[in-house]
Amino acid sequence: MKTILITGGAGFIGSNLVEYLVEKYPNNHFVNLDMLTYAGNLENLKSIENANNYTFIKGNICDRTLVESIFTKFKIEGVMHLAAESHVDNSITNPDVFIETNVKGTFTLLDVAYKFWMEKPFTYKKEFKNSRFLHVSTDEVYGTLGKTGLFTEQTPYAPNSPYSASKASSDMIVRSYFHTYGMNTVITNCSNNYGPKQHDEKLIPTVIRKALSGEIIPIYGDGSNIRDWLYVLDHCKGINLAFRKGISGEVYNIGGKNEQNNNYIAQRICELLDGIQPLEKGSYKDQINYVEDRAGHDFRYAIDASKIENNLGWKAAENFDSGILKTVEWYFNKYKNK
Numbered sequence: 001m002k003t004i005l006i007t008g009g010a011g012f013i014g015s016n017l018v019e020y021l022v023e024k025y026p027n028n029h030f031v032n033l034d035m036l037t038y039a040g041n042l043e044n045l046k047s048i049e050n051a052n053n054y055t056f057i058k059g060n061i062c063d064r065t066l067v068e069s070i071f072t073k074f075k076i077e078g079v080m081h082l083a084a085e086s087h088v089d090n091s092i093t094n095p096d097v098f099i100e101t102n103v104k105g106t107f108t109l110l111d112v113a114y115k116f117w118m119e120k121p122f123t124y125k126k127e128f129k130n131s132r133f134l135h136v137s138t139d140e141v142y143g144t145l146g147k148t149g150l151f152t153e154q155t156p157y158a159p160n161s162p163y164s165a166s167k168a169s170s171d172m173i174v175r176s177y178f179h180t181y182g183m184n185t186v187i188t189n190c191s192n193n194y195g196p197k198q199h200d201e202k203l204i205p206t207v208i209r210k211a212l213s214g215e216i217i218p219i220y221g222d223g224s225n226i227r228d229w230l231y232v233l234d235h236c237k238g239i240n241l242a243f244r245k246g247i248s249g250e251v252y253n254i255g256g257k258n259e260q261n262n263n264y265i266a267q268r269i270c271e272l273l274d275g276i277q278p279l280e281k282g283s284y285k286d287q288i289n290y291v292e293d294r295a296g297h298d299f300r301y302a303i304d305a306s307k308i309e310n311n312l313g314w315k316a317a318e319n320f321d322s323g324i325l326k327t328v329e330w331y332f333n334k335y336k337n338k
């Protein structure tokens with residue numbers, strides 16, 4: 001049975017991915033290595049926690065001895081690397097841990113995989129000849145866009161926050177292991193995800209939570225910042241396709257062609273909540289309030305996903321209307337009794 005290591009599998013995207021893969025591939029074994037920082041939550045994995053093809057290990061990707069022991073014990077044949085510090089606001093107040101986890105952690109995993117799978121540069125050990133390292137990254141590495149244009153895989157890197165700089169650095173290290181050692185690597189750069197199991201601190205859960213608790217719904221600046229929103233399961237399917245069918249050394253952008261500004265997101269959520277649990281008077285929209293903008297706030301991100309669509313046959317199944325409704329319903333059930 002082929003064993004695949006997934007890092008960060010207790011986080012938002014990781015837990016959606018682990019659940020999807022454990023159910024889809026009963027003949028693969030999935031080992032989830034996650035340190036359970038404030039962002040990791042085993043509640044996210046309840047549905048598969050007892051599955052025969054799933055193992056959870058609590059630990060730090062920077063701990064080389066631990067990572068080596070996992071590769072040896074489970075004969076790891078593939079890595080899907082998602083563990084990271086992921087919240088831009090936290091990277092502004094506390095950048096150190098972003099460099100540690102996102103840069104050093106990625107390096108540690110890569111280097112252990114290289115030494116475990118390969119005899120020397122460009123020569124894989126026979127039993128690991130198809131082993132692949134897939135690195136999950138973000139569109140934020142490309143910097144910010146003006147009103148027009150899209151990020152392609154050729155867009156030069158221009159990260160603007162400590163978070164995106166740490167992710168860009170990790171992408172560069174992955175790239176170097178492909179070029180220097182001939183390691184079988186693939187990188188995916190995805191736009192903003194939304195959907196179930198995201199941490200409370202992120203925009204969409206915050207809007208829903210604050211709306212339901214009767215608090216002010218804080219929106220940065222004037223709310224005009226634009227993101228390209230992708231339903232999390234569509235991202236997971238893209239990661240899986242890139243892992244199984246992508247070409248070694250290639251980069252694939254993943255995005256939903258769903259550009260929305262923060263004002264639209266907040267208003268749409270309030271409209272849906274107005275339908276699900278109407279207030280006695282007025283609308284949840286009345287709680288929206290503008291707060292001081294995030295330092296260095298990128299104006300717009302938008303992805304050209306034609307490479308993964310044309311070459312690997314990926315396509316987003318969810319459109320924004322259907323995805324946001326599912327999402328609001330999921331968080332409504334989570335928060336309604338709190």
Ligand SMILES: NC(=O)c1ccc[n+]([C@@H]2O[C@H](COP(=O)([O-])OP(=O)(O)OC[C@H]3O[C@@H](n4cnc5c(N)ncnc54)[C@H](O)[C@@H]3O)[C@@H](O)[C@H]2O)c1
Nearest residue numbers: 008010011012013035036037039040060061083084086193
């Ligand atoms: N959320 C998005 O919109 C988005 C978009 C594109 C790319 N990404 C990337 O996808 C990946 C997952 O993002 P997410 O939103 O699920 O993040 P998340 O913050 O929800 O989850 C991160 C997970 O990593 C774990 N972790 C953190 N540091 C660790 C360490 N040192 N060792 C082991 N585990 C550790 C946490 O416990 C958590 O479970 C990240 O690499 C992120 O950069 C996210």
